[in-house]
Amino acid sequence: MNLPTLPVLTAGVLALACVFALARVWRQRAQRSRLALVTLLALQPALATALYFGLFPPLHMAQTGSSLVVLTAGWRSAAAANLSGQRIALPEAEPAASAERAPDLATALRRHPQITLLHILGHGLEARDRDAAHGYQIDFIPAPLPAGLVALHVPSRVAVGNALRVRGRVQGVDAGTVELLDPGNQRVQRSPLAHDGWFEMQMAVREAGLTAYTLRVLDVAGTLQDSVPLPMEVVTATPLRLLVLAGAPNPELKYLRRWAKDAGIAMHTRIAVGGGSALGDAPIALTDDSLRAFDLVLLDTRSLQALPASEVRALTLAMHKGLGVLLQLDAAPAPALRARLREWGFALATGDATQTVSLAAGLPALPSYRVTDSTTTSARLLSDTDGQPLGLWRALGRGRVGLLPISETYPLVLQGMGERHAQLWSEITATLARSQESAPLLPPSAPAWVGERVIVCALPAITAAATLAPQHPGPTAAPGRCIAEWPQRAGWQRLQQIAQPLHYFALQQRTALAWRLSLRQQATRQLALQSTHAPTRRGQAMPQRGRAWPWLAAWLVLAAAAWICERRLHERPSATR
Incomplete structure (x- = not known):
């Protein structure tokens, strides 16, 4: 009706x-x-x-353009002047004598349709209320965050043999330290906090399965200030198939083979020794059929220059079909080499200047060639300590081709930094290697807490019993079907609505409280920023029903x-x- x-x-x-x-x-x-x-x-x-x-x-005519003061959790500590307008308190807000209680923001806005401006006090809106705030002018006055971890960047899924990198920021703990504990509560990493509270740690993961590390924040006296679980799924990735073509034996290949074995990579080598002879595995000719068996081909300067034209054409055709190729410069690029790279989309400037570069602070300097690409279609492969690009890559059909100017990476291993050497080559292969045809589903990127909505998108198949999420997942969500869940217990959760297993971890309500409130404030700030670009509602007379009682x-x-x-x-x- x-x-x-x-x-x-x-x-x-x-x-x-x-x-x-x-x-x-x-x-x-x-x-x-x-x-x-x-x-x-x-x-x-x-x-x-x-x-x-x-x-x-x-009905009576009501004038729009009024403001609504929205009280959220922690609103008492928000530095706000005397704000005029109707005051409403959301369920998580502390009691307020002069505020009208509302079960959610949407209900409050239906009660007061003349509202066009929202003054939000406290730690911000929960996910329940963010959709209702769209279309309104928002003034957000945040409350101070408690001491502890307020930002964290950690992957939810890591492949065996790869490096786990943890980066975050701690607030309110001066001259403190952070510790990374393994699932057995044994400390594996310890790092001091920078002056601005940022930290970064990394370690290699060796065993597959669902596991949870722990990040602890300690003050200068060693007192525990915050403890946050770091759940992750360590998976055994599909073995990468690597073909190495070298112009001569060198120590770089020795340590590269050692890394490939530890990472579970199937490596096939062909090393030229002169006179048409070659060392390594069984000889293989580069044809369209043989290259389908590999995901990435690694060449050096001499091996690429020695390839016959037929094998170069086969390599180019394989790249268009998805193969990844990396050229590691171990000599200055000659004009003939530049001509071949031009066919792959690189336009290198002339010159053979050498330099030493460092990938990060504290790492030894590595020899490198200075190369410049005059095209604008290339992306950086790596970066040095100053943020300058080290190496280039570009798409070629369905595949990718990369250029690494660092001639030797094995000094990292000799200096006792084998994990950094492994991380370097893991990043390169992850960027250039052939993409897997059936990539596993990714768990939610945002952390989940008990009782809060969790949205998972890009699902290929959902059972008939599943409930599709009507909410918008956000601009960063992957396309495809979405489902929403509200976990009721802490720990590992499994989505039951899909055939392919997908796990995510739910934290306790009071766990990582500073991080949780920080994420809520960031989401509310984003809403306020979007509202500044939205057209302002003009005050106008509109019909409104009076009171029924x-x-x-x-x-x-x-x-x-x-x-x-x-x-x-x-x-x-x-x-x-």
Whole structure:
């Protein structure tokens, strides 16, 4: 039924009931006194009118442009001046004597349709209320965050043999330290906090399965300030197939083979030793069929220059079909090499200047060639300590081709930094290698807490019992179907609505409280930033229904009066004789 027809239908029903009531009173006029008869006849239309306006209060013109002060958790500590406007308190807000309680923001906005500006005080809006805030001008006044971890960047899934990198920021703990504990509560990493609270740690993971590390924040006295679980799924990735073509034996290949074995990579080598002879594995010719068996091909300068034209064409065709290729410069690029790279989209400037670079602070300097690509389609492969690009890569059809100017990476291992050497080559292969045809589903990127909504998108198949999430997952969500869940217990969760297993971890409500409040404030700030670019609603007169309780109270009084007339003012015939 359409909403505009409901008042009309209700009015018709009440009018018909009033007519029947008047007819009943008139038929019984001989049994009533004159005062009771007149009173009851007047009360019937009055009762119908009061009931109608109790159900549908009269409209009046209300001026828009008012503001609404929204109190959220921690609003008492928010530095706010005297804000004018109606005040409402959401369920998580501390008690406020002058504020109207509301179960959610959408309900409050329906009660006050004249609102165009929201003053949000405290730690911000929960996910429950963010959709309702779209389209309103927002002024966010945040509350101070408690001491502890307020930012954390950690992957939710890591492949065996890769490095786990943890980066975050701690607030309110000066000169403190952070510790990374393994699942057995043994400390594996310890790092001091920078002056701005940032830290970064990394370690290699060796065993597959669902596991949880622990990040602890300690102050200068060693007192525990915060403890946050770091759940992750360590998976055994599909073995990468690597083909190495080298122009001569060198120590770089020795340590590269060692890394490939630890990472579970199937490595096939062909090392030229001159005179048409080669060392390594069984000889293999580069053809379209043979290159389908590999995901990445690594060449050095001499091996690429020595390839016949037929194998270069086969390599180019394989790249268009998805193969990844990396050229590691171990010599200055000659004009012939630049010509071949031009066919792959690189336009290198002339020159053979050498330099030493460092990938990060504290790492040894590595020899490198200075190369410059004049095209604008290349992306950086690595970066040095100053943020300058080290190496380039670009797409070629469905595959990728990269250029690494660092001629030797094995000095990292000799200096006792084997994990950094492994991380370097893991990043390169992850960028350039052939993409897997059936990539596993990714768990939610945002952390999850018990009782809060968790949205998972890009699901290929959902069972009939699953409930599709009607909410918008956000601009960063992957395309595809989405489902929403509200975990009821802490620990590992498994989505039951999909055939392919997908796990995520739910934290306790009070766990990582500073991080949770920080994420809530960031989401609210994003809403406030979006509202500054939205068109401002102009104040204008709009119809608004008044309050219903005065009309319902009047109906109750009139009904009591009708009952008195029926029972007390009824004059019996025996009393008149």
